[in-house]
């Protein structure tokens with residue numbers, strides 16, 4: 225088979241699945257989601273320990289899809305908890321792999337994306353990239369001030385999907401991403417609310433620790449009550465960390481992270497479910513208002529994306545509170561695989577220079 229110049233393998237490792245696909249330029253050849261059960265992953269103490277297990281599964285999928293790995297021209301992984309960096313496509317290098325393996329900024333399944341891409345690309349002698357990792361940081365200095373000298377605000381978000389959706393919406397308006405101002409909201413298992421000013425995410429609620437609650441996270445909490453809880457003796461450090469970062473939000477009220485289940489409970493007359501759903505929309509709307517203020521009211525569009533943007537009820541509850549700010553565009557779901565492929569293509573075609581991680 226002739227070598228296809230732009231045949232790109234994309235790998236997006238998530239907490240409970242590995243999503244992957246192969247593109248030929250913009251055309252999708254196949255897309256697959258391999259689910260990992262709690263049992264599958266429980267033997268691995270750290271995310272990086274899952275490397276061989278996930279790589280073997282990825283190779284198996286390529287075999288089943290009849291893709292010869294020697295036909296791949298580049299490999300793109302979802303970038304993880306790296307050092308703070310500007311958005312863009314980055315060439316995977318040794319320093320990046322070292323930082324991801326050490327997981328100094330924390331454990332996140334996406335830490336495996338670059339490691340898997342680099343290993344396969346190394347065997348084939350083709351480039352490996354990551355695109356808009358969760359640690360994209362384009363915040364302005366004023367946004368970094370927390371109000372406590374010991375703590376600096378940091379930028380962790382669903383940058384990949386939000387930037388891709390923002391680019392797409394700008395294109396539909398016949399404008400460049402760099403020429404518009406948007407408030408973009410990713411409503412997934414985590415929630416990110418970001419003001420995009422002329423192509424830069426100049427602030428964001430750290431999606432792991434601040435802002436609205438989400439299906440599995442508590443978001444910002446009243447500081448004095450949280451401090452009391454920390455020292456109440458009721459929980460260990462690990463228990464409390466898990467509680468706020470993966471067992472908060474919907475999960476803490478209802479034992480599920482599935483917004484559809486919470487909606488079904490509300491529809492069946494469960495008052496608690498009704499008010500918690502309303503509260504999610506209320507908190508997201510408040511954060512959108514705050515980010516519109518960051519943009520000094522100069523907002524071309526508010527964009528709602530992520531899985532929860534499929535919910536007519538939640539979208540309507542948010543819209544009624546923020547529609548006075550700007551027109552609302554709903555782009556439900558996420559296109560992370562496509563966004564990774566497009567990021568690599570921009571570099572392969574010379575439209576963007578690959579950034580260097582250092």
Ligand SMILES: Nc1ncnc2c1ncn2[C@@H]1O[C@H](COP(=O)(O)OP(=O)(O)OP(=O)(O)O)[C@@H](O)[C@H]1O
Nearest residue numbers: 411412413414439481482483484530531532534535
């Ligand atoms: N049709 C729908 N109506 C309402 N909620 C939905 C619908 N489809 C998916 N969701 C909800 O979207 C949420 C998951 O969103 P998404 O798939 O974007 O998140 P994820 O990929 O698990 O995590 P993240 O986006 O934070 O990385 C779940 O709460 C799910 O119930």
Ligand SMILES: CCCC(=O)O
Nearest residue numbers: 358380381382414431
């Ligand atoms: C930290 C942002 C991405 C996620 O929630 O997984």
